[in-house]
Amino acid sequence: MHPIQTQLLKRERQAFIMKQINLHNRVLSADLGLMLNVSEDTVRRDLNELAEAGELVKVHGGALSKSYHYDYAPSTTYALSEKTVIAQKAATLIEDRMFVILGGGTTVRELARLLPLDLKATFFTVSLTTALQLCDHPTIDVIFLGGTLVKNSQISVGGEVISRLNEIKADLCIMGTNAIDTECITDTDLEAVQVKKAMIKASKRSAVVTISEKLGSTQKLQVCELSDIDYLITDLPADAPQFVGYRREGLVVL
Amino acid sequence: MHPIQTQLLKRERQAFIMKQINLHNRVLSADLGLMLNVSEDTVRRDLNELAEAGELVKVHGGALSKSYHYDYAPSTTYALSEKTVIAQKAATLIEDRMFVILGGGTTVRELARLLPLDLKATFFTVSLTTALQLCDHPTIDVIFLGGTLVKNSQISVGGEVISRLNEIKADLCIMGTNAIDTECITDTDLEAVQVKKAMIKASKRSAVVTISEKLGSTQKLQVCELSDIDYLITDLPADAPQFVGYRREGLVVL
DNA sequence: ATCAAATCCGCAAAAAGTTGCACTAAAATT
DNA sequence: AATTTTAGTGCAACTTTTTGCGGATTTGAT
Numbered sequence: 001m002h003p004i005q006t007q008l009l010k011r012e013r014q015a016f017i018m019k020q021i022n023l024h025n026r027v028l029s030a031d032l033g034l035m036l037n038v039s040e041d042t043v044r045r046d047l048n049e050l051a052e053a054g055e056l057v058k059v060h061g062g063a064l065s066k067s068y069h070y071d072y073a074p075s076t077t078y079a080l081s082e083k084t085v086i087a088q089k090a091a092t093l094i095e096d097r098m099f100v101i102l103g104g105g106t107t108v109r110e111l112a113r114l115l116p117l118d119l120k121a122t123f124f125t126v127s128l129t130t131a132l133q134l135c136d137h138p139t140i141d142v143i144f145l146g147g148t149l150v151k152n153s154q155i156s157v158g159g160e161v162i163s164r165l166n167e168i169k170a171d172l173c174i175m176g177t178n179a180i181d182t183e184c185i186t187d188t189d190l191e192a193v194q195v196k197k198a199m200i201k202a203s204k205r206s207a208v209v210t211i212s213e214k215l216g217s218t219q220k221l222q223v224c225e226l227s228d229i230d231y232l233i234t235d236l237p238a239d240a241p242q243f244v245g246y247r248r249e250g251l252v253v254l
Numbered sequence: 255m256h257p258i259q260t261q262l263l264k265r266e267r268q269a270f271i272m273k274q275i276n277l278h279n280r281v282l283s284a285d286l287g288l289m290l291n292v293s294e295d296t297v298r299r300d301l302n303e304l305a306e307a308g309e310l311v312k313v314h315g316g317a318l319s320k321s322y323h324y325d326y327a328p329s330t331t332y333a334l335s336e337k338t339v340i341a342q343k344a345a346t347l348i349e350d351r352m353f354v355i356l357g358g359g360t361t362v363r364e365l366a367r368l369l370p371l372d373l374k375a376t377f378f379t380v381s382l383t384t385a386l387q388l389c390d391h392p393t394i395d396v397i398f399l400g401g402t403l404v405k406n407s408q409i410s411v412g413g414e415v416i417s418r419l420n421e422i423k424a425d426l427c428i429m430g431t432n433a434i435d436t437e438c439i440t441d442t443d444l445e446a447v448q449v450k451k452a453m454i455k456a457s458k459r460s461a462v463v464t465i466s467e468k469l470g471s472t473q474k475l476q477v478c479e480l481s482d483i484d485y486l487i488t489d490l491p492a493d494a495p496q497f498v499g500y501r502r503e504g505l506v507v508l
Numbered sequence: 509a510t511c512a513a514a515t516c517c518g519c520a521a522a523a524a525g526t527t528g529c530a531c532t533a534a535a536a537t538t
Numbered sequence: 539a540a541t542t543t544t545a546g547t548g549c550a551a552c553t554t555t556t557t558g559c560g561g562a563t564t565t566g567a568t
Binding site for chain 2: 009010011012022023024025026064065067128129131132134135136137138141142143144145146147148149151152154156161164
């Protein structure tokens with residue numbers, strides 16, 4: 001990391017900075033000042049200009065490569081508007097300093113995307129895509145529960161995950177589901193079901209998020225009874241007639 | 255950089271300026287004034303004309319070659335073609351039924367993308383993006399080593415990851431790096447360095463993949479000595495002169 | 509909560525750029 | 539040939555840009 005000898009023009013300096021960013025994914029203002037032989041203020045001004053032009057992401061102390069950001073592709077998500085509504089309702093359950101377990105699926109990912117920017121909480125997840133989305137949030141902590149990956153759902157499963165979950169006592173768990181009826185939550189994949197069971201067991205309260213389309217559907221494997229969950233969150237208003245048969249003691253419909 | 259003796263005509267002057275630009279990619283108005291023995295005002299007027307004619311790019315203090323046109327903003331991946339070359343070389347190290355540990359970064363991700371479709375092996379990784387890429391492969395097993403996530407680099411770190419790595423004995427480890435010189439592999443993030451150390455320790459053989467641009471750069475934290483790795487894989491041919499000082503017993507340059 | 513580092517803000521000095529104008533010399537016109 | 543025209547150049551006054559610095563403020567880590 002040797003200093004540059006010649007005095008560079010502004011453009012050259014900024015090009016140099018971009019090269020460093022592309023090479024090392026991150027730069028420190030102090031380092032750049034030394035390398036370029038200019039004051040840190042000048043470096044900071046350059047970084048601000050480049051950030052404004054969208055060439056990099058400025059952070060406290062330096063800057064980061066823009067390519068290192070998860071690009072969310074909302075066009076591919078089925079029923080996005082409904083899921084956004086659900087996610088916004090679900091977000092109200094999360095408060096500062098909570099420990100929250102999140103599952104996979106596009107609805108939960110949408111929730112992760114919509115978390116308030118000033119939220120300070122700790123999240124656990126088994127989903128790669130949820131985790132990536134959470135990485136874009138500035139103030140939260142994210143812990144990934146590793147294990148064997150299931151390829152199509154991109155979540156980790158297995159004994160390793162289960163035993164980690166058994167060590168956790170979270171305030172809240174939010175998961176999607178494949179099917180839900182008036183009796184229980186069901187799903188198709190045995191490994192995923194076991195993880196979900198462990199997630200519920202590891203949390204004081206559990207929320208299930210799902211688009212209303214799935215109400216009344218059933219799959220082969222049971223995750224839990226409807227009474228085992230505390231919140232049911234859909235795109236419908238809480239007093240919608242579709243919830244007949246779902247209401248019961250201790251279950252809040254949002 | 256001598257001053258010109260004879261007084262030049264405008265056209266000759268501008269031709270001289272273009273020659274300097276093509277030679278050095280940059281010129282300073284002050285230098286040109288001295289060299290051409292005219293006032294800076296005249297130089298500036300010349301530069302303005304040339305810029306208007308699209309022959310160069312005028313900037314505060316002088317002008318830059320049009321080819322220099324720093325076209326940063328690699329919306330995709332920086333130096334992707336080089337990384338593809340590297341990834342193809344690295345892929346030859348992986349054989350059926352191997353246990354392989356992969357790191358993060360775009361080069362490794364490219365490797366994950368280019369794995370032969372019929373490969374049957376088991377992969378461990380701490381990188382969310384590498385893991386996602388591996389999920390697209392039909393026949394391999396993927397195990398994610400979970401832990402606290404570092405947001406910028408989207409990898410998991412911490413004691414959890416380290417101790418899991420300590421339980422693994424893999425055949426091969428392939429990782430990118432932020433910086434490499436003839437002495438050692440270095441990086442910027444302490445947590446990431448600790449994980450990389452553990453990855454190397456957990457593998458019979460270790461490979462470092464990097465674009466040749468990074469050769470000769472150094473960062474603050476040491477991952478390992480150059481002699482601790484078994485393969486160095488770059489976009490250059492194995493017999494390239496750039497490897498002077500890198501070659502040593504037990505290190506294969508690919 | 510506390511402390512050091514990083515950032516922001518304004519300012520002032522230096523560097524670079526702009527403009528109008530006068531002067532020169534070559535080119536064009538009569 | 540004499541005169542007008544015109545492009546080119548340098549100078550000086552003024553404006554803009556760039557940069558570094560001191561100090562107030564925010565941020566992040568402990």
